[in-house]
Amino acid sequence: MEVLLYSTKGSNSSERVEWVLNFKRIVYDRIEVNSDELITTYLDINPFGYVPSISVDGSVFSESMAIIEYLEERFPHPTLLGKNLNEKTYIRRVCEYINSSIHSPQNRTVLRFMRPELDEMSKRELRGEWIMLCLEKLSTSLCNESGFSVGNDFSVADIFVASIYKKALQHGCVKNDFYDKHLMYIRANESAEVSEP
Numbered sequence: 070m071e072v073l074l075y076s077t078k079g080s081n082s083s084e085r086v087e088w089v090l091n092f093k094r095i096v097y098d099r100i101e102v103n104s105d106e107l108i109t110t111y112l113d114i115n116p117f118g119y120v121p122s123i124s125v126d127g128s129v130f131s132e133s134m135a136i137i138e139y140l141e142e143r144f145p146h147p148t149l150l151g152k153n154l155n156e157k158t159y160i161r162r163v164c165e166y167i168n169s170s171i172h173s174p175q176n177r178t179v180l181r182f183m184r185p186e187l188d189e190m191s192k193r194e195l196r197g198e199w200i201m202l203c204l205e206k207l208s209t210s211l212c213n214e215s216g217f218s219v220g221n222d223f224s225v226a227d228i229f230v231a232s233i234y235k236k237a238l239q240h241g242c243v244k245n246d247f248y249d250k251h252l253m254y255i256r257a258n259e260s261a262e263v264s265e266p
């Protein structure tokens with residue numbers, strides 16, 4: 070089986086997929102897509118112009134959540150999407166909120182289009198503030214049963230939460246006790262820790 074991951078350095082959505090591939094011990098080659106390729110040749114791979122995409126034996130998929138659902142169905146062990154329907158739905162709820170409501174509006178291409186008047190520093194601040202504002206709301210319904218985001222096991226919800234929190238820190242946000250504790254908790258799990266990109 071040949072798995073190729075198209076990614077760019079620092080891509081939050083790609084980090085999610087990379088973490089899942091590593092956790093499931095799927096062997097893959099990573100293809101770095103540069104900023105010129107993103108708007109030219111890479112459009113043949115993903116017409117949206119976004120990373121990540123993966124190619125599995127020539128079948129190409131994009132959108133991180135769709136890719137992760139594919140990987141979970143094709144390689145169900147170890148599972149990352151919950152043990153029962155309720156847990157799966159709680160996990161998907163967290164991922165969907167992060168993917169659609171937190172990540173998308175602060176996407177570089179969106180800000181470039183919607184807020185062209187802002188300089189790079191102001192955009193960075195805005196991105197960080199938006200992420201932390203939303204993470205604050207999300208925290209009230211996370212880690213209710215254990216230090217993991219949902220239930221008692223490491224899941225794709227932890228991957229989405231940890232990756233977007235790290236992105237906020239990269240944007241210069243101050244550390245947050247709740248999310249620092251979450252990061253420490255998941256990193257204490259060996260399989261989660263060694264698979265973190």
Ligand SMILES: N[C@@H](CCC(=O)N[C@@H](CS)C(=O)NCC(=O)O)C(=O)O
Binds near residue numbers: 079082118119177
């Ligand atoms: N909903 C998409 C979002 C993908 C996305 O926003 N990718 C960013 C990197 S994290 C990107 O490719 N940005 C290209 C650009 O900023 O020009 C997914 O989950 O895959």
